[in-house]
Amino acid sequence: MKELKITPISNGTAIDHIEAGMAMKVARILEIPDAEIRSTVSIAMYVKSKKMGFKDILKIEDRVLKKKEVNKISLISPNASIVIIKDQEVLEKYYVSLPKVIKGIAKCSNPNCITNRGEPVETEFQVTNGKEIRLRCLYCDKNVTDILASIV
């Protein structure tokens, strides 16, 4: 019998196939921990996976992720899958996908970029996925140096 790493949830979201070791970062992107949370959050790290070798899993009860949050996750864990659970049933399951352009979810790392000067615009980055994920600012043309640190 398969060993159960995390108890199933009745309502909420499971984020599966997170790159091994990245679960805490995914949690941080979702603003966990937060003093206001009154539902269970469970994290499993370095879970054996046929597909990935090892993976992380994050389960959040009573919460459905917004599109922006899913996009943020895709930037640091592009192979993650999202499972939405309602009344113990899987309501929806899908893999995250890297958007071509992201708006407003990351900050430009160029201090001299106009988007860092209190102007009424959302940041925009072109996303490319070669050897690694790259974000190029569509205002100043510079690449973001540390994606995780840039996510807002």
Next chain:
Amino acid sequence: MNFKGMHIVSVRDFSREDIEHILDLADTFIPTARGEESSTLMNGKIMATLFFEPSTRTRLSFESAMQRLGGRVLGFADPGGTSAKKGETLADTIRMAAAYSDLIVLRHPQEGAARLASKFSDVPVINAGDGAGQHPTQTLLDLLTIRREAGSIDGKKVALVGDLKYGRTVHSLAYALAMFDTELTFVAPPTLQMPEEMVETVGHMGPKPKLVNSVEEVVADADVIYVTRIQKERFPDPAEYRKVAEVYKITPEVLEDAKKKMIVMHPLPRVKEISPEVDDTEYAAYFKQAFYGVPARMALISLVTGGDQQ
């Protein structure tokens, strides 16, 4: 491409055909730029020049271009005393200027400022330099100079010399030259050499650029030597700066083996990169280059306002 209403932010927004179209039009404006012919093309039109950092050369060149075309100019030469100083956003300043004018010329110390301005303006925005970012009209006037003074852009061997790492004009110029059939050589000390990303980009577009560190290696072969300013601030050690400045200095002696028709260019102002003795030689194209800024800008002004279709 129909240029009417278009914002001119980066030379990368253009194709080779677009560039040639602009240069062809610039050619026709040369007599007007010299004051030999007069034009009423921009009669009744107003150009706003918003210079959030001073650049007398670029501003005067734009204003001359507009006035030679019969248009009028309003704006400011530096941000002192403007509402920007009082904390107004660039977005709001642009909305205001767009309400008063038919096109906006923007110079700004922050990278990406022109892209931002283009999102808030109902009238065309021409980028006159944003921080260490883009300066497309400089690139266009450089190309116009090469075409007119060296005869063509295609088939030319162009050496870019000096600060290739931080120099904003050389990055867009290298990119634009790579759109044509050119052979590029980057001449710089290792610490100021062209960023790898740029070398790669250019190499994908045409022949692989050569990287060397002395002018002597290129002088006999080059059709164009484009010299940029080496800034003292880039060197922690003043002695090191003096050494580099000396090695990259262009003098008549350095040019001894040059082809007869080779031209020397410089975006100006120069400090010591080119000795004054070169000014009197056939090689010196840098003062003409400054002049070509006027017809190049006339072409852009008339294209984005639709004046060329009259």
